[in-house]
Amino acid sequence: MSSTALPAAVPMQAERDDALLRATRRRRVMSKIVAHGALILGVLIVAFPIWMTLVGSTHDAATIGRGDVPLLPGSHAIENYATAWNEGGGKSRTTPAALMLWNSLLMALLIAVGKITISILSAYAVVFFRFPLRMAAFWAIFITLMLPVEVRIIPTFQVIVDLSLGNTWAGLIIPLIASATATLLFRQFFLTIPDEFVEAAKIDGAGPLRFLKDVVLPLSLTNIAAMFVILFIYGWNQYLWPLLIINDRSMETIVVGLSKMIGSGDSQNEWNTIMATAVLALLPPVLVVALMQRWFVRGLTETEK
Amino acid sequence: MATLSLRDVRKSFAATQVLHGIELEVADGELVVIVGASGCGKSTLLRIVAGLETATSGQVVINNRDVTELEPADRDIAMVFQNYALYPHMSVFGNMAYGLKIRGMDKAEIERRVKAAAEILGIGPLLERKPKQLSGGQRQRVAMGRAIVREPALFLFDEPLSNLDAKLRVQMRAEIRRLQRRLGVTSLFVTHDQVEAMTLGDRLVVMNAGRAAQVAPPMEIFERPADTYVAGFIGSPAMNFIPAVLEDGGASAKLEDGSSIRFADGPRPGPAGRRLTLGLRPEHVEPTNGDGSIPLTVELIEPLGSETVVHGRAAGGMPIVTRLQGAFSGQSLSVHLSPKHLHVFDAETGRRLDS
Numbered sequence: 242m243s244s245t246a247l248p249a250a251v252p253m254q255a256e257r258d259d260a261l262l263r264a265t266r267r268r269r270v271m272s273k274i275v276a277h278g279a280l281i282l283g284v285l286i287v288a289f290p291i292w293m294t295l296v297g298s299t300h301d302a303a304t305i306g307r308g309d310v311p312l313l314p315g316s317h318a319i320e321n322y323a324t325a326w327n328e329g330g331g332k333s334r335t336t337p338a339a340l341m342l343w344n345s346l347l348m349a350l351l352i353a354v355g356k357i358t359i360s361i362l363s364a365y366a367v368v369f370f371r372f373p374l375r376m377a378a379f380w381a382i383f384i385t386l387m388l389p390v391e392v393r394i395i396p397t398f399q400v401i402v403d404l405s406l407g408n409t410w411a412g413l414i415i416p417l418i419a420s421a422t423a424t425l426l427f428r429q430f431f432l433t434i435p436d437e438f439v440e441a442a443k444i445d446g447a448g449p450l451r452f453l454k455d456v457v458l459p460l461s462l463t464n465i466a467a468m469f470v471i472l473f474i475y476g477w478n479q480y481l482w483p484l485l486i487i488n489d490r491s492m493e494t495i496v497v498g499l500s501k502m503i504g505s506g507d508s509q510n511e512w513n514t515i516m517a518t519a520v521l522a523l524l525p526p527v528l529v530v531a532l533m534q535r536w537f538v539r540g541l542t543e544t545e546k
Numbered sequence: 547m548a549t550l551s552l553r554d555v556r557k558s559f560a561a562t563q564v565l566h567g568i569e570l571e572v573a574d575g576e577l578v579v580i581v582g583a584s585g586c587g588k589s590t591l592l593r594i595v596a597g598l599e600t601a602t603s604g605q606v607v608i609n610n611r612d613v614t615e616l617e618p619a620d621r622d623i624a625m626v627f628q629n630y631a632l633y634p635h636m637s638v639f640g641n642m643a644y645g646l647k648i649r650g651m652d653k654a655e656i657e658r659r660v661k662a663a664a665e666i667l668g669i670g671p672l673l674e675r676k677p678k679q680l681s682g683g684q685r686q687r688v689a690m691g692r693a694i695v696r697e698p699a700l701f702l703f704d705e706p707l708s709n710l711d712a713k714l715r716v717q718m719r720a721e722i723r724r725l726q727r728r729l730g731v732t733s734l735f736v737t738h739d740q741v742e743a744m745t746l747g748d749r750l751v752v753m754n755a756g757r758a759a760q761v762a763p764p765m766e767i768f769e770r771p772a773d774t775y776v777a778g779f780i781g782s783p784a785m786n787f788i789p790a791v792l793e794d795g796g797a798s799a800k801l802e803d804g805s806s807i808r809f810a811d812g813p814r815p816g817p818a819g820r821r822l823t824l825g826l827r828p829e830h831v832e833p834t835n836g837d838g839s840i841p842l843t844v845e846l847i848e849p850l851g852s853e854t855v856v857h858g859r860a861a862g863g864m865p866i867v868t869r870l871q872g873a874f875s876g877q878s879l880s881v882h883l884s885p886k887h888l889h890v891f892d893a894e895t896g897r898r899l900d901s
Contacts, residue, residue, distance in 0.1 A: 435629065435631065437627045437628075437629055437630075437631035438631055438633065440596075440598050440618075440625070440627070440631065441625070441627060441631040441633075441692075443597075443598065443617070443618045443619060444596065444598075444618045444619060444623065444624065444625050444645070445619065445644050445645035445648055446618075446619030446620075446645060446648045446649060447619075447644075447648050451648065455633075455644070456633055456635075459635040460634065460635060
């Protein structure tokens, strides 16, 4: 009896297993579709404006001027980019993008390097030295975090103009170099350096600057790389301060220059050139992130402590 | 080679005094171990010798030169740290050479010294590696190598073995001892481990609450502890302490249970009724069935292989630990307190009372 019942039970069991398996597969596929759907939607939202800019930079001025918004690239890419690069955009043929890119690059590099230098030195002083009013100095730096650049921009402007530094690189860069954020981050990192390193260095006879150069800086390399990326982009995107302090169009940065290309409405904007300039303005930060990211991921995986 | 003298070294952190006048003379080539529980001031003392802390008062004299005011680098010392403090971004060679490089020694000489030290320590093949690629024992050797290449007047060791596992610790302990003998460098070694202290030191400084409770060779400390703290700290399991009072004439003591124990090595000074603490090491609490034995209730048995530690309690509730040869099992045990090995301390001051 039982021998006849058993063979019947086995296929039933198999069938049930099969159904379970299919349901599991279906669920997996569904969850993949949902996940990918959400991701694709996100990417579309973020990437669409950039796509529009890219496409816009490849049509002639008339196409965009008519109000058509093409979704596919046109055939005027090379001439648009050449115009932007060599002559600038807008009716008045403003500063060429090549010069503005150079100006922006110089400003962003000097700001990033300056900020890193100053904040490493001040964090080093606050962490490794005992001097009167040490914590007062630290808090004084710290509370400037709460003041955005815009709040102190009028007095800063006054100071810089009084020093006759308007329209100079020094006037453009020096006020942007102090950095509470970077000081704070380096301080936090320096605090994780064991006291024994300091003591071993003292016994080895390394003075403070030697210790900074031989031990602290090599250990901070990955942090410096990360800060460089952040600060370079911060510098690159500066708008209000360069707009105020620089009138000389040959010193114009690309972010400011880009906004100046867009006219007030009396005349036709050359959107194709403007968008080509915008794409050019995007490239250096993207490049810095792409190159440095690889570098600091390597640094993070090879953590030294 | 060098000598070290500490003269009335005191240290306070704000209102808290952590060192109460330490006096110490270390002879040329001697290895002195500073041992004590956490917070007794032993590390602070070492750091004062190194120059990493400044003494509130007192003098540190290395090789007849007062170095109290000097920077660590100018004291002609080398230090091995508890966590080795190897610079993680430098190779083993770089770590060992760093101090010499700063002193402006020429490259060939640095190379010669590092190679020689690496040879002694058996880390020759590791010179190009980074510290993170080394095992604990290898890092320990590099840390010592960094000290050796300096050819200093004085070695300072700050609990250098406490980050190693038990087996490696025993091995490195012997190695440090051999190396120190071979190089003949005067050394100061801080540890909280009494076994390390006993096996390594030519002399021990047992510290208690910022004072040197006793400075003596290891066996003298073991056999004639200066006070109850030293007696209880050195030796494992710890010494038994039994309250008693001095009997008339000072030749014997009366225990709490009324029984009397006669001092084997002569009478102690003081009036009858003077309160005493008798100390007896567990190995000198002998099992017996004879007269005057103390019956114990066994509370805990710790077999150690060749011997067994038995924790018992006497009738009055007084705990007594004994160490027996071989295995032991059972609920009760009768013991005899061997008068020959009795240590007598004053109950008030804790100081040793000699006949």
